[in-house]
Amino acid sequence: QVQLQESGPGLVKPSQTLSLTCTVSGASISSGGYYWSWIRQYPGKGLEWIGYFYYSETSYYNPSLKSRVSISADTSKNAFSLRLSSVTAADTAVYYCAADISTSENAFDIWGQGTMVTVSS
């Protein structure tokens, strides 16, 4: 059974870099076939897809964040990470990692429990 677990600081100061890690169990992020994504949910509940990492060292980002975001993998820890630079209060959200494991490559059928990140001084 595949499980995802987010970790990282819950409070980030404005202009700093937000860094989160998603640890994967039950599947290997380097074995191919899955897209490992980050999705965030604003306090008003709207969802936004941030981007994904694919095992071939391919990453793809939402253009709305492209200049500030980076998603990479640490295969030794079977984890993938999100870095979002120059954060503002508008980046306050619950951040989820998610993946397409058993259904369609265009569906997020596995989600982490989410981690709340607040941007504030």
Next chain:
Amino acid sequence: QSALTQPASVSGSPGQSITLSCTGTSSDIGGYNYVCWYQQYPGKAPKLIIFDVSSRPSGVSDRFSGSKSGNTASLTISGLQAEDEADYYCSSYTSSSALYVFGPGTKVTVL
């Protein structure tokens, strides 16, 4: 502002059927059969209940069904139960560089 449009709320009595709509454009819902629906309880992560317009993941009740007509996708919940009270989000693959877009969500209330 969400790329897809959903009604803010829908309600129904136990046992009834309700239908939630999700409207997009020919660049997303109308152009691809990659519509998903997610159910979310307060404080929990979204859960996939419909993928590829009308397919259900293993373990999801057959009371949930999905369909699409033109640029509008629909989720029908039949035999409404108290446990169905939750927020429901639609999403779609899009030909825009954003790849995936979501609706703002519909709150389902069981009367």
